[in-house]
Every structure is written in structure tokens, then in C-alpha cells.
Amino acid sequence: MASLGDDDDDTPQLSADTLDILKRFYNERDTRQKQFEDLKAKAEDEFDADQKLSMEVFTEDWNASQFWYNDETATALARQLLDGATDDTKIVVVSAPSTFIQLKNLLATEEYKIRPQITLLEYDDRFAVFKEFHHYDFEQPLKLPVELKGSFDRIICDPPFLSDDCQTKAALTVRWLAKTWTSASDENGLKLIVCTGERMEPLISKLYAKVGTRTTSFEVVHAKGLSNEFRCYANFECGAWKWV
Incomplete structure (x- = not known):
């Protein structure tokens, strides 16, 4: 008959290295949660340059197809949305929260004196800590506050899934949001950026043909990598990219 001590010997034991990895994981998780709670508590405050926002607070959920851009990519995209903007410009970010975060950061610096209206449409309700947030589900592409319809001069969209259905519904949203459906080369034309898979x-060329959207040379880099080839499509050229 086995003794109690023998049963204890059969109990699986984690190695010291594994325990250390688990400890670091839980410490990092707790740190991110604390950062998020701090951000939530300050949500009603005006952020300044000393309160730089970071996507690290918003852990990616790959099952929800969340793949954040790295800071360099997000900042470059944000700069193009701000280039030539005025206080009257209205910018909407559709399913690209890392670009929204960099818009907030840039507008909090001395570099930008303008105060355009920025809006974030996003499925993840964690971003409701920002007053600019509106919940958005591509499955219901027009279920949005009516006051947003036909309001925006500049739009960036990163549809969450690489499917014809998702891309088409996201395009319906973009068309509904746009103040005009003409090329950026036209006076008061729409300035549009779409980031999605190469395939x-x-x-994309079909959905946004009327506004002159084409593939660009800009390399979209994700903070934690992405196996799918990704591209930036836009209806204008700029210092950051050319059409290819």
C-alpha cells in the first residue's frame, strides 16, 4: 500500500524556470491592469505632453484580430492625417486604435497648434475611457450615431478581418462617414487611408476606386509582428509614401 508520502512524490512539480516565467507573466499582467485603471481614472482630464499614451496598456487579443501597429507606423499614419489640417478638420479612425493613440499624443505636443476633431470607432470597449470613442461593430456597419454621417474630411480604416464580407462592410461605414466621395486631389476632397492585407x-481597389485609392510604398509594421503581408492603401501621395 502506497504511503501518503509516495502520493506526494507523484504530484507534478513545476521547475524553477517555469515558476519564474509564470511569476513574470502575472507581474506584467498586474502592471498593465494598474496602468489601465490609472488611465481610466484620468479619462476626463486633458492629457498633456507629460502624460504620453501607450498601447501597452491595451493588451492585444489575437482571437479578436487585434494587432497593434508599432509606434513608428502609428505615428507616421497619424502625421499624414494631421498634415494640412485645421481646427475645422474632422478625422475619424475606424478600427485602428494605435493610430488614434498617436493622434492624441501628437496633438498634446507643442508641434501642433491645431485642434481638429478626432473620433475613434472601435469594437473594444476598453477604449471607452476616451471621450472620442464610439462602439463599432463591422457586422452592423451603419449602426452609429446619426450625427457622424457625412461628417469627416479624413478617414483611416483597418478592417479587423481579411474577408470580403468584413472589407465590404467596413467600406460601407467609410462611405457613410465621408463628407465627400471625391479624390484627395480635388478641392475639399476626402483624404483616405486603408490598411489591410496584401491579398x-x-x-480595395474596387471598393474605393471612385476616390482614387491605390497601393502605396508605405510599410505597415506591427508591434508584435504579423504573418500576413500587410499594405497601406491611400488616395494621396505624401512624404511618407508613393503609389506603386
């Missing part, structure tokens, strides 16, 4: 190029 969606034929559909």
Missing part, C-alpha cells in the same frame, strides 16, 4: 488589394 485584399483587388477588392
Whole structure:
């Protein structure tokens, strides 16, 4: 008959290295949660340059197709949305929260004196800590506050899934939001950026043909990498990219 001590010997034991990894994981998780709670508590405050925002607070959920851009990519995209903008400009960010975060950071610096209206449409309700947030589900592409319809001069969209259905519904949202549906080369034309997979190029070209959207040379880099080839499509050229 086995003794109690023998049963204890059969109990699986984690190695010291594994325990150390688990400890670091839980410490990092607790730190991110604390950062998020601090951000939530300050949500009603005006952020300044000393309160730089970071996407690290918002842990990616790959099951929800969340893949954040790295800071360099997000900042470059944000700068193009701000280039030539005025206090009257209205910018909407659709499913690209890392670009929204960098818009907030840039507008909090001395570099930008303008105060355009920025709006974030996003499925993840954690971003409701920001007053600019509106919940957005691509499955219901027009279920948005009516006051947003036909309001925006500049739009960036990163549809969450690489499917024809998702891309088409996201395009419906973009068209509904746009103040005008003409090329950026036209006076008061729409300035549009769409970031999505390379294999969606034929559909993107079709969906946004009327506003002159084409594939660009800009390299979209994700903070934690992405196996799918990603592209930036836009209806204008700039210092950050050319059409290819």
C-alpha cells in the first residue's frame, strides 16, 4: 500500500524556470491592469505632453484580430492625417486604435497648434475611457450615431478581418462617414487611408476606386509582428509614401 508520502512524490512539480516565467507573466499582467485603471481614472482630464499614451496598456487579443501597429507606423499614419489640417478638420479612425493613440499624443505636443476633431470607432470597449470613442461593430456597419454621417474630411480604416464580407462592410461605414466621395486631389476632397492585407488589394481597389485609392510604398509594421503581408492603401501621395 502506497504511503501518503509516495502520493506526494507523484504530484507534478513545476521547475524553477517555469515558476519564474509564470511569476513574470502575472507581474506584467498586474502592471498593465494598474496602468489601465490609472488611465481610466484620468479619462476626463486633458492629457498633456507629460502624460504620453501607450498601447501597452491595451493588451492585444489575437482571437479578436487585434494587432497593434508599432509606434513608428502609428505615428507616421497619424502625421499624414494631421498634415494640412485645421481646427475645422474632422478625422475619424475606424478600427485602428494605435493610430488614434498617436493622434492624441501628437496633438498634446507643442508641434501642433491645431485642434481638429478626432473620433475613434472601435469594437473594444476598453477604449471607452476616451471621450472620442464610439462602439463599432463591422457586422452592423451603419449602426452609429446619426450625427457622424457625412461628417469627416479624413478617414483611416483597418478592417479587423481579411474577408470580403468584413472589407465590404467596413467600406460601407467609410462611405457613410465621408463628407465627400471625391479624390484627395480635388478641392475639399476626402483624404483616405486603408490598411489591410496584401491579398485584399483587388477588392480595395474596387471598393474605393471612385476616390482614387491605390497601393502605396508605405510599410505597415506591427508591434508584435504579423504573418500576413500587410499594405497601406491611400488616395494621396505624401512624404511618407508613393503609389506603386
